[in-house]
Amino acid sequence: MSEITTYEKTKDSGIEWIGSVPSHWRVHTLYQLVTQVKEKNGNLQEKNLLSLSYGKIKRKDIDSPDGLLPASFDGYNIIEDGDIVLRLTDLQNDHTSLRVGLATERGIITSAYTTLRPIDTSNSKYLFYLLHAFDLKKGFYGMGSGVRQGLNYAEVKELRIVLPRQDEKDTIVQFLDEQCAQIDTLIEEAKLSVAEYKKWRASIVFEAVTKGLNPLAEMKDSHIDWIGQMPAHWGILSLKYLCSMQAGKNLVSDQIDEAGEYPVYGGNGIRGYYSKYNYEGEYLLVGRQGALCGNVHKIKGCFWATEHAVVTKNVEGVELSFLYYLLNGMNLNRYASNSAAQPGLSVNTIQNIKTVFPPIEEQIEISTYLNDICHSIDSIIENKQSLIFELESYKKSLIFETVTGKRKVV
Template sequence: MTIKITNDLTQIDYPRYDSYKDSGVDWLGEIPEEWDLTPAFKFINENKLKNKGLTVDTVLSLSYGNILIKPKEKLTGLVPESFETYQIVEPNDIIIRCMDLQNDKTSLRIGLVKDKGIITSAYLALKVANSYLPEYLYYYLHSLDTSKAIYKMGTGLRQNLSFGDFKRFQVPNIPLKVQQSIVDFVKTKSAQIDQAITLKQQQIVKLEEYKQIVIQNAVTKGLNPDAPMKDSGVDWIGDIPEHWEVKKLKFLCKFDTGNKDTINAVDNGKYPLFVRSDNIESINEYTHDCEAVMTSGDGAGVGKIYHYFNGKFCFHQRVYMFNRFREVSGKFFYLYLSSLFINVALDGSAKSTVDSLRRSKIANFWFTVPPKKEQAQIVSHIDSFHASFDKTLISYQTQIERLKEYKTILINQAVTGKIKVS
């Protein structure tokens, strides 16, 4: 069947069972007439096997519903003195993070183990009996997770769950053949939807690459494809319009990092401190023609460039601020720097593992310098392109979110009997 995204994702084109009855469970609603519910203790046991003697050294973690092997190099920070306190889990065990439901209602808390390993004993590990299909129980609990019904189950001040809560939890008592049919259906359709999502994500990547090409061509070649060209003298820039110039950044603006005075201004509560882009909203006073701020180190992502339209702010010694522009407008400067600097000056390798960005690398970065009138035309052209680009990008992102919604609904309706797949 071809997957179609409709305006109402709850209208899924699959057959239903002949008749339904009230399950007696609020979050579950109606179930097929031939289905029965039974307490989960008939099919599950709590895992209590500790890693005494450190017999297993593969450390697992629960990350947004997935049980992942944790690389040894990442076993730092909040880790136990000994992994003997961890519990040993096997493939097809079900892991549930039962703590603190009140304070975290976004992440997924239930995962299916695929590899033998150890995981913190703070999590509940369920072993499923041979008379029940672990994957079906996982998908059934997953629907409890994605529907957020799990957050109504917690007890105590912090809404914690225990094995006692889950052993009384009502699960469908249906034939293994039916369970297997549902699991096969969910796997097949999930793979199709995931493939569709991947294709959309690849389209977004190509769209972002196209955006970079459009901006780079505009700021280095101009908007007139018939303009006479000349060699810029800079290998990575290549030819430029004959009437343009090339100059080093140090001749086009003033730039500097923060210092003791700027930090004192922050300490005195005078201005907010610029650290990264999420500070932009807090700035409301304009002081300089400052169109770009670049992080120079301190784990903030070396070489990241942020755009300020207005604002009065302080910046620390790991941040460069550019202002007092000469021969280039601040907006043209920002577009040029943000589209080329990381890929050219840092060879696309800007990352938090780079300790710092030397002043000389910034000062000697080459800029094309069109006449001011052309700069304004280029800025206007790119602004118009951005508006169209953003519209397309939002469309792709919306489609991805709708596909994810569709997948969640499809799984939930299949495992709870709202649609018939066998």
């Protein structure tokens, strides 16, 4: 790893998002360093379809591009290796996307994006890192006046930035390439580990709620495809006999606050807060809409459940914690309907799913066992997710501090 120190002499750059910079660095306006690319893909001369996703420009299959017809690509822009692509649309609604990508090959990309071509190609990677740092600071959201849905090149080209000498740029780019590659490897390893632990957790839950804890128990065929063998003394029931289910009530977005007295739960966890509640006690909430429909949350206290959540309460003879693990083990997402714009689960569909069901004593034993082992696994997952967050935060600060002269790479 290269040694990092600070510059001895600094000055105020006069640029709010950058602050102080080394005294010999020079301030530029973006239009002095780039031109806008508007080379249309006439007659489909280029067929290497590219897309900007999570800050990376990736290839897509031109023969199955999410419903677009081949004729649509006439209006796409041809971009080259070293071009910088900005996604400056949907600024009002999307505050999480990474909006800057660097092209590493020739191809075509939607003209809805703004493409910049550095006048001096030796600046490409450095300018990318600099604009990426600006993006990480959410700088694009503050450009222009008022609430903006999007920006155009005429506005972005006025962005003021700083550049060091060419030899410094080369050193910084090499350093960031190496450091970011190492950090990305660690992040990817941690994410893969999280996925494996989640998979392991799911398999433990499934085995416990469908096979029980006694490996010597007599088994029989459940005649339920996703379960297979089950303990011979267990029963089979539709979910409607194990719990009551009803959809929550609608709240418009304007009624939901960032802070307040009672939490509001949608189909995928907490959405905000509201001054009233429509449920009190301990319940399970099943998400009923979207790609993650079928997820299950255990909720306790006073809360508001929206129409995107199925509020579920155990009946007599059913232990709530066991029901929670049973619903998780059933993978309810498999029953989602795809007939609408997004996947969805109806209350009727969920209620009529058949599943296995043990006596109350075994329910308690199973839920106690799963509480302990899942707590241990969840702690490991939480630690790894904290590591991912720390690595991502470190990477962001490393890029920003290096390209704005807060750190000197020797």
